Amino acid sequence: MKIGIYGYGNLGRGVELAARQNPDMEVVGVFTRRDPAGVKTLTGVPVYAAARAEDFVGEIDVMIICGGSATDLPEMTPKLARLFNVIDSFDTHARIPEHFENVDREALRTGHTALISAGWDPGLFSLARLYMNAVLPEGKDYTFWGRGVSQGHSDAIRRIPGVKDARQYTVPVREAVERVQAGENPELTTRQKHTRECFVVAEEGADRALIEKRIREMPNYFADYDTTVTFISQEELNRDHRGLPHGGKVIRCGATGGDREHAHVMELSLKLDSNPEFTASVLIACARAIGRMHVRNIFGCKTVFDIAPADLCILSGEEIRAHLL
């Protein structure tokens, strides 16, 4: 299967590496809005200007779009769905229905197959929520994120005047997780579920007390959380906070029986050393499925909910029945 990578940041590099772990995948090219001459890929994949993508129609089975959800993907994915089968990792939950409609329209009109919002959340966590809700209709589910780096929150801190660099960790509250795992079905506020740990490099002479206050009081991002702010040097940040680990848990507690007397707890847990590389690994598996669905003349926009699991897997039906069932 021939893959294109559109956008070459952390996620695009992850896709390039993940493709190497899948013998049925070949990366045809990386497409970038930067000057291609200045971009060197990790594994020697050729680099082209984004504007040249349409020259590759017929040579790419699935284009994996590695842009940001805020401004890139709402524009890129519908546009590229006119030329290619496409996949993105659009993660602005509130705007998913709108994005779906835009991509679906273009893909249907041109006979392409598209998948939006693939990755782990949305993605594998969404699948867990669906399977759990289908199996235990009477219950309640919880999603915890972390401990892991939130790039959105790190960026928000970096925009504060006087901040040179920052790394923000989202941390699930252990006690809350344990109550959910015990099947207590607790009502939990935002503050009771997660805390936020900020490591901040201040510019020389900056007012640290003011920076801390601004972080703690930032609406949506920090105001509803117990937030700790630790000032460190750039060297410490580079040394101790270079990675992009993440993870989390989806837990559903439900009841069955004549009188709901039997409790059941289902939990999916992820512990990831590299958020972008893991997300990229999900995208590659999804690319396989989208390529196969396209060959079967299944067109339009899909989500992970529409993919028969067998289509994600390199093995044949006989092999998965014999070895994985």
Added chain:
Amino acid sequence: MKIGIYGYGNLGRGVELAARQNPDMEVVGVFTRRDPAGVKTLTGVPVYAAARAEDFVGEIDVMIICGGSATDLPEMTPKLARLFNVIDSFDTHARIPEHFENVDREALRTGHTALISAGWDPGLFSLARLYMNAVLPEGKDYTFWGRGVSQGHSDAIRRIPGVKDARQYTVPVREAVERVQAGENPELTTRQKHTRECFVVAEEGADRALIEKRIREMPNYFADYDTTVTFISQEELNRDHRGLPHGGKVIRCGATGGDREHAHVMELSLKLDSNPEFTASVLIACARAIGRMHVRNIFGCKTVFDIAPADLCILSGEEIRAHLL
């Protein structure tokens, strides 16, 4: 959707109760090989002789077959697949390919849709293994069962002369689970993964030392495990070991990166108060999917790997995209 229940033991009763939690489901009848006059259902569903099932062709969308894997299902499922769309929970892993062929042949010949080996293992655990393998092709996965009652092992103990009743718990070894969760990818023997706890009611005057020896040395069932045997009274067994709890974990550790430098741990964990009621809840969700696939003229034998997750869920595509993605 109209459901039939073929076989009315613990699993059949679980299906009857699970259907009540799903407003789109209606149980038309229970079919039993016992005298229907002597069977009373939990929710007032009518009971018919198994031999009368074919009178209900056209009135049942999906027949859920609740028989045993050893002798019932290999015969029942292919036979009933000639008359109905069918689902079973066939769990003899080694014989799945053969069972699949037999059911597929009959279902294809008569234009029915069948699903074998649904439940949690095989079933949800199989799905977890497939998703995890697809996403992390370079890695290793582990399945731990328990702490929970193994009915097969309890039955094996009850067949020993001098044993009046018994309950066997399969228990995962905590240290092994923790090493796997830590991403160590250990090599583990059968003995290192699980222990077996047996609670035995001996007949009066029976040779307890001999019973214990026979349990511990029983090949396949106990010889490869650290096994503890505790003799208790029938009253204690009835009081403390009446339930059928179970559960377990599927864990996969894999690596990504230019030099496999990033480790990832994925884990699905189930903690179930009632094994048969939870299994039944999975079967009901699968019945929904099989009914929908049949309407789309998708015939033959399927497994959970072939079911698009959206088909398991009572909600519409718009609803699941808006609320679960």
